[in-house]
Amino acid sequence: MSAVVDTHAEEEHHAHGPAKGITRWLFTTNHKDIGTMYLIFSFTMFLLAGSFAMVIRAELFEPGMQLVRPEFFNQMTTMHGLTMIFGAIMPAFVGLANWQIPMMIGAPDMALPRLNNWSFWLLVAGFVLLESTLFMPGGAPNFGWTAYAPLSTTYGPPSTTYFIFAVHMMGISSIMGAINIIATILNLRAPGMTLMKMPLFVWTWLITAFLLIAVMPVLAGTVTMMLMDIHFHTSFFNAAGGGDPVMYQHIFWFFGHPEVYIMILPAFGIISEIIPTFARKKLFGYTSMVYAVASIAFLSFVVWAHHMFTVGMPVAGEIFFMYTTMLIAVPTGVKVFNWVATMFRGSMTFETPMLFAIAFVVLFSIGGFSGLMLAIAPADFQYQDTYFVVAHFHYVLVSGALFGIFAAVYYWLPKWSGRMYDETLGKTHFWLSFIGMNVTFFPMHFLGLAGMPRRIPDYALQFTDFNQVASVGAFLFGATQLIFLFLVIKTVRAGEPATAKVWEGSHGLEWDLPSPAPYHSWTTPPVVD
Amino acid sequence: MRVHALWAGVPVALVLMSPNVSADWAVNLPRGVTEVSQSIYHLHMTIFWICVVIGIVVFGVMLWSVLFHRKSLGHKSANFHEHTLVEIAWTIVPLLILVAMAVPATATLLDMYNTSKSAVDIKITGYQWKWHYQYLDDKFGFFSVLSTPQDEIHNMMPKDKWYLREVDKPLVLPVGEKVRFLVTSNDVIHSWWVPDLGVKKDAIPGYINETWARIDKPGIYRGQCAELCGQGHAFMPIVVKAVPKADYDKWVAEQRKQAEQLAALNSKTWTMAELMSRGKDKFDANCAVCHQATGVGQPPTIPPLKGRPITTGPDPSQHIYTVIHGRPGTMMPAFGKQLSPVDIAAIITYERNAWGNNTGQKVTPQEVLKAEQEK
Numbered sequence: 060m061s062a063v064v065d066t067h068a069e070e071e072h073h074a075h076g077p078a079k080g081i082t083r084w085l086f087t088t089n090h091k092d093i094g095t096m097y098l099i100f101s102f103t104m105f106l107l108a109g110s111f112a113m114v115i116r117a118e119l120f121e122p123g124m125q126l127v128r129p130e131f132f133n134q135m136t137t138m139h140g141l142t143m144i145f146g147a148i149m150p151a152f153v154g155l156a157n158w159q160i161p162m163m164i165g166a167p168d169m170a171l172p173r174l175n176n177w178s179f180w181l182l183v184a185g186f187v188l189l190e191s192t193l194f195m196p197g198g199a200p201n202f203g204w205t206a207y208a209p210l211s212t213t214y215g216p217p218s219t220t221y222f223i224f225a226v227h228m229m230g231i232s233s234i235m236g237a238i239n240i241i242a243t244i245l246n247l248r249a250p251g252m253t254l255m256k257m258p259l260f261v262w263t264w265l266i267t268a269f270l271l272i273a274v275m276p277v278l279a280g281t282v283t284m285m286l287m288d289i290h291f292h293t294s295f296f297n298a299a300g301g302g303d304p305v306m307y308q309h310i311f312w313f314f315g316h317p318e319v320y321i322m323i324l325p326a327f328g329i330i331s332e333i334i335p336t337f338a339r340k341k342l343f344g345y346t347s348m349v350y351a352v353a354s355i356a357f358l359s360f361v362v363w364a365h366h367m368f369t370v371g372m373p374v375a376g377e378i379f380f381m382y383t384t385m386l387i388a389v390p391t392g393v394k395v396f397n398w399v400a401t402m403f404r405g406s407m408t409f410e411t412p413m414l415f416a417i418a419f420v421v422l423f424s425i426g427g428f429s430g431l432m433l434a435i436a437p438a439d440f441q442y443q444d445t446y447f448v449v450a451h452f453h454y455v456l457v458s459g460a461l462f463g464i465f466a467a468v469y470y471w472l473p474k475w476s477g478r479m480y481d482e483t484l485g486k487t488h489f490w491l492s493f494i495g496m497n498v499t500f501f502p503m504h505f506l507g508l509a510g511m512p513r514r515i516p517d518y519a520l521q522f523t524d525f526n527q528v529a530s531v532g533a534f535l536f537g538a539t540q541l542i543f544l545f546l547v548i549k550t551v552r553a554g555e556p557a558t559a560k561v562w563e564g565s566h567g568l569e570w571d572l573p574s575p576a577p578y579h580s581w582t583t584p585p586v587v588d
Numbered sequence: 589m590r591v592h593a594l595w596a597g598v599p600v601a602l603v604l605m606s607p608n609v610s611a612d613w614a615v616n617l618p619r620g621v622t623e624v625s626q627s628i629y630h631l632h633m634t635i636f637w638i639c640v641v642i643g644i645v646v647f648g649v650m651l652w653s654v655l656f657h658r659k660s661l662g663h664k665s666a667n668f669h670e671h672t673l674v675e676i677a678w679t680i681v682p683l684l685i686l687v688a689m690a691v692p693a694t695a696t697l698l699d700m701y702n703t704s705k706s707a708v709d710i711k712i713t714g715y716q717w718k719w720h721y722q723y724l725d726d727k728f729g730f731f732s733v734l735s736t737p738q739d740e741i742h743n744m745m746p747k748d749k750w751y752l753r754e755v756d757k758p759l760v761l762p763v764g765e766k767v768r769f770l771v772t773s774n775d776v777i778h779s780w781w782v783p784d785l786g787v788k789k790d791a792i793p794g795y796i797n798e799t800w801a802r803i804d805k806p807g808i809y810r811g812q813c814a815e816l817c818g819q820g821h822a823f824m825p826i827v828v829k830a831v832p833k834a835d836y837d838k839w840v841a842e843q844r845k846q847a848e849q850l851a852a853l854n855s856k857t858w859t860m861a862e863l864m865s866r867g868k869d870k871f872d873a874n875c876a877v878c879h880q881a882t883g884v885g886q887p888p889t890i891p892p893l894k895g896r897p898i899t900t901g902p903d904p905s906q907h908i909y910t911v912i913h914g915r916p917g918t919m920m921p922a923f924g925k926q927l928s929p930v931d932i933a934a935i936i937t938y939e940r941n942a943w944g945n946n947t948g949q950k951v952t953p954q955e956v957l958k959a960e961q962e963k
């Protein structure tokens with residue numbers, strides 16, 4: 060191990076040190092370099108998709124058409140969703156997995172390093188293709204990220220074909236990433252690290268990776284059928300040719316619902332690492348946490364049609380999907396109770412990662428509550444396709460997935476860079492994000508209940524007030540993220556040196572490595588007892 | 589400092605609790621005017637309060653820990669990290685709450701699906717971007733189109749109270765009768781939603797979905813399309829006018845008479861001025877969303893109509909053909925199925941003479957009828 064814990068000067072002469080210049084990044088097979096690239100890529104996509112959201116909120120500031128045409132507005136909602144989901148949230152978790160999993164399980168690198176490089180660059184190519192549709196004649200996809208047929212097939216813009224290929228590329232990238240993560244976790248754990256001793260972040264990612272392998276091919280199949288309908292005169296989803304538009308939704312959501320958990324399970328893992336550290340107390344109910352994640356993942360395959368309560372399913376189908384969906388509240392509740400029990404009678408401090416983690420627990424729970432309300436099928440007939448749903452999934456994805464990612468970056472950045480971030484700046488980022496997020500999305504519950512449908516560029520006068528509040532919140536939230544960019548640059552360039560342990564209560568193998576972590580994490584595996 | 593986070597929900601809960609405030613500020617679901625909408629409202633409030641109570645307990649414990657179990661107060665951390673009994677309890681108790689919730693929810697659901705024994709049947713068809721209502725028992729039907737002027741949408745004139753929630757012809761329904769809706773679509777998926785009726789049903793091409801309502805109280809109830817259906821999605825409202833049975837019967841009789849008169853319009857001889865004025869109204873209602881009120885279109889997706897060979901050339905037959913049959917593979921729908929010959933004639937005449945397209949040509953309903961029969 061001592062050979063690895065060398066100083067920078069010596070490392071440069073090391074045969075396996077980073078290459079010089081641009082080739083270091085183009086050809087790298089190093090999990091840390093690839094992790095860094097994933098994180099930078101996802102933050103770039105976050106700012107891009109965020110700017111689409113700013114266009115949406117600006118147009119919705121007042122009733123009437125002000126800034127954009129409805130046609131372009133629909134492109135913005137579609138591209139915002141696609142870019143946030145596939146470009147920002149998912150790659151950020153893959154970046155975190157790349158950085159952390161080898162360090163946390165005592166491995167030198169990922170199991171399949173060249174595959175790792177390929178899956179990153181394929182993702183970049185996929186997104187260049189997707190974003191380029193904005194400049195194509197007829198504009199970008201405008202049918203919502205769900206791409207319901209026949210709006211996306213018979214009635215889609217010419218760029219739909221490019222959207223389909225971009226989804227294929229992202230899908231292949233995700234599947235390769237998932238295979239790599241499973242191979243790493245199952246094969247490269249340090250001696251003595253049994254499955255039930257793995258850190259929860261590793262556990263949640265293992266389960267997430269299986270979900271990815273299970274459902275990304277389903278998405279690929281869905282969009283391929285779209286492609287056939289558009290170019291090869293098949294009628295999978297075309298009623299006039301004997302096809303079935305509802306079948307599109309069934310297949311899409313069979314992918315789509317596990318996808319939702321793909322975006323939240325790794326965040327569960329992150330929160331389960333952070334809360335014990337800052338509560339200075341062991342995680343409550345480790346075993347039940349693992350089983351809860353596994354049951355959520357299992358249930359995610361049998362709830363998909365709760366996204367389709369209004370399509371006219373037989374009543375038996377409605378009842379089945381209502382019950383299974385309600386059931387998900389049980390393991391989710393267990394997780395929240397465990398986190399609270401971990402904090403209870405701890406010795407808490409409130410550094411930025413902990414602030415994001417606590418906000419996660421509260422706000423994700425609010426998203427869970429609205430999710431439970433949405434599960435009640437008769438009530439869903441009123442909520443379906445309204446701003447209530449928009450509020451719900453932004454509570455889960457912004458204050459859930461995104462806050463989880465922020466918490467992780469603050470938590471591990473000192474380990475990655477060897478430097479401490481500026482705590483005041485971090486707290487400022489947290490509080491402004493927290494306020495901005497709630498001001499943006501809380502009023503959306505009211506808008507939805509009062510009858511405002513989602514994905515509309517213009518609305519009736521009764522919805523004006525809450526839309527203005529939401530827009531102001533969104534601008535605040537958007538601007539606040541530049542603080543985060545500044546903070547990270549400042550830390551990497553001029554932060555105070557960090558210790559190996561970084562946090563008083565830190566626990567786990569990654570904290571046994573020096574800060575910054577060496578280029579190859581564990582060349583000699585540590586022994587876990 | 590975490591106090592802010594934890595108490596953020598409280599003012600909201602207070603707002604929701606006060607019935608007066610809810611009514612004025614529209615922060616909650618309407619109770620609605622059908623039995624179904626009211627049971628939905630009660631389910632909604634029950635599950636909401638269950639969530640509030642669970643939230644208060646969980647966030648309360650958390651707040652307590654944050655306030656008192658902090659290092660700055662010198663609190664030392666305890667050592668426990670599991671407790672079988674507690675863990676079983678917080679798995680079982682939520683499960684029981686959910687079972688208790690599932691029972692009334694299932695009952696309401698079954699009720700919502702019971703479409704038998706209806707007194708009135710109405711077929712609702714979604715079009716990009718308007719609704720068509722067919723009174724199946726009385727054999728008449730009509731389109732219901734947004735009546736908000738384009739100038740209001742483009743901020744050229746002050747907005748009316750019912751901006752984007754008004755139509756040229758509302759759906760008229762009798763009070764106290766079970767009305768069955770058969771919902772379908774002509775193009776993409778739409779969703780017919782009137783919150784006060786507790787009805788939302790997707791309109792899907794190739795499917796006929798059933799749902800129903802029995803309205804308790806006369807009044808005007810407004811809703812709009814709830815499923816993204818293209819660029820006019822925000823502009824296809826629904827207005828339901830519920831009237832007493834006697835008034836309804838009178839209205840139906842009138843509609844049947846009007847339907848006969850409308851058929852007569854197709855054989856009448858129209859002057860240029862009559863066609864132009866009818867054409868402008870029908871164009872604004874049916875065509876302006878895409879082609880714009882000024883005929884400039886939205887290139888490259890939607891071609892302009894101003895100064896184009898098809899609208900200004902000497903022979904209008906290609907123009908007539910396109911309006912009747914649409915352009916397959918593009919967003920241009922076939923209006924032959926949607927509009928009467930006189931309206932198509934008026935629109936074409938208008939398009940050939942407005943915005944400087946001064947061809948001076950008049951297209952008559954008879955020509956359109958002939959073109960329709962040719963195919």
Ligand SMILES: [Cu+2]
Pocket residue numbers: 714717777778779813814815816817821824
């Ligand atoms: Cu619609």
